Amino acid sequence: MPVLRHMSLANGSRLGPYEIIAPIGAGGMGEVYKARDTRLDRIVAIKVGSPQFVSRFEREARAIAR
Numbered sequence: 001m002p003v004l005r006h007m008s009l010a011n012g013s014r015l016g017p018y019e020i021i022a023p024i025g026a027g028g029m030g031e032v033y034k035a036r037d038t039r040l041d042r043i044v045a046i047k048v049g050s051p052q053f054v055s056r057f058e059r060e061a062r063a064i065a066r
Contacts, residue, residue: 009033009048018046029053 008031009020018035021043025032030049037044049057 015046015048018044020046 009015009023011020011022013020015035017037017039019038021034021036023031024034024045028050030047030053033046033048035044035046036042047057
């Protein structure tokens with residue numbers, strides 16, 4: 001079982017249109033939260049990356065969007 005590290009977003013806080021519900025996990029590349037998309041009223045997973053991995057996430061997102 002993975003060890004959860006300190007999660008930096010509090011339950012109920014907002015990240016754009018997303019309302020944080022609960023932490024899911026954390027690792028070397030960032031933290032993952034269960035959140036609610038307030039625009040579409042659906043549950044999503046939000047990944048908050050460590051600064052050194054931001055460019056990698058952007059490249060992956062662009063590749064997936066094609």
